[in-house]
Amino acid sequence: MKTRTAISKRVRDIPPSGIRRFFDIIASMEGVISLGVGEPDFVTPWHIREAGIYALEKGYTSYTSNYGVLELREELARHIHRHHGLEYDPGCQLLVTVGVSEGVDLALRAILDPGDEVIITDPTYVSYRACVALAGGESVSVPTSVDHEFRVQAEDIEKRITPRTRALLIGYPSNPTGAVLDHEELLRIADVVQRHDLLVISDEVYGRLVYGVEHTCFATLPGMKERTIYLNGFSKAFAMTGWRLGYAAATEEIVEAMMKVHQYTMMCASTMAQMAAIQALREGEPHVQQMVAEYDQRRRVMVKGFNEMGLKCFEPKGAFYAFPSIESTGMTSDEFAERLLLEERVAVIPGSTFGECGEGYVRCCYATSMPEIEEALERMARFARRHQVR
């Protein structure tokens, strides 16, 4: 008989995902419109899929360099230079990862010693906290609120810095809030980073999805290139989530350390996905712009719809999420999401999934077809009318 649990304390200490149960409810229902997705509703543009098929036909089925296919890294170096004016050496400052998810894990494992603290925002993407814990670090949350439309403020970061603070891990444009940091705010954050000698892990996977504002790559800020681990990927901009492909750019020292972990845990990213990604970088730009234009239209429709039904919603400037307040219903976000699903068959994600500061909000993804968004808004308006307390 077994007397000890098989599972490590480190893993046991990670709380189970709160949204698991919504899967089970949805599985038993028909006619659900889901605003709970976290990926584009476009299929990968055909020319990119075709390049993947061609790679298979040509027999690209072996391992690649641990760093990734050199041709892809060279294309990435050009891509980053074109968009941000930054120079990275494709030979030693770029690493192709299995999605940005792996990039976050590698970055944390490369830089953290046990007990090191990493500052993250609240609410934030769900994996950050768990990845910090798995890498032996401690996460320290900086609250954000609707007062600044969920943009983290430099002074709030500074208040939480201790001698153990090693890095700041941020993801803007933000999942779940859609917030985008403006240049002035970023400069103030960079100043704090500089003064306290921190590293920055910047997850910019939604960087191409901004509306009417410019996205600033953190590494372009004065003095920040040497301190930043810039993470990005193909999932959101090129609608390539299932290909699992991302990349990291940083100093040679950091990239080499990340590569060390990567080579022993992953070997390399999928070869045919890398071949398809070369095509995405070379000719995918018009498709990116077309998708961004469509998201922008849907974003306006959704935000207006929420505000009209009394679910106050600030204008998200990036990603493909709206983050309306559900305060007017008097429910918790968890309760709201469950009742909305059961009563009106619309799936949203409770804000509390992303941290305490997400309580009172729900995340709604507008990477959904316009007719579905319109129908979902009608159902939600009916729900809000029924449950409005003030």
Add this chain to the structure above:
Amino acid sequence: MNDVFRILEQDARKTPEQIATMTGIPVSRVEEAIKKAERDRTILKYKTMLNWDKLGEKQVWALVEVRVVPQRDVGFDAIAERIYRFPEARTVYLVSGAYDLCVLVAGKTMHEVAAFISEKLAPLEGVQGTVTHFLLKTYKEDGEVIDGEEGPRRVPIMP
């Protein structure tokens, strides 16, 4: 302002209010732009794209290559006009290459289409010859895949 027309081109039933929300352009300006476009024939027409097969009504289409003799002063325009005035000629293009006019002809039966080509189109003065290709199957038309395109297969809940 071209965004207004791009939206209408995709879905002619979008109201000016909806278009205003989608683009952030004030509704009065959207209405004005549409009215102006209707007047100056920038917007030619609003119509519906149908899959007639599903309605049980067969249509026969032929793509006809037409070689013509261009005429002094008017070039190809006069003969093109004589062709496009026939309602059976649904689309008429002047093209480069081995022939001059590309004419899409529609009818209820193959016989009807063939009769139009041999009795009306081919005998026209200036027409040197025609090559007729009957369409066998439409896969995609004007950007729309006829059988519908597969959407992404997404997990409904994902943080």
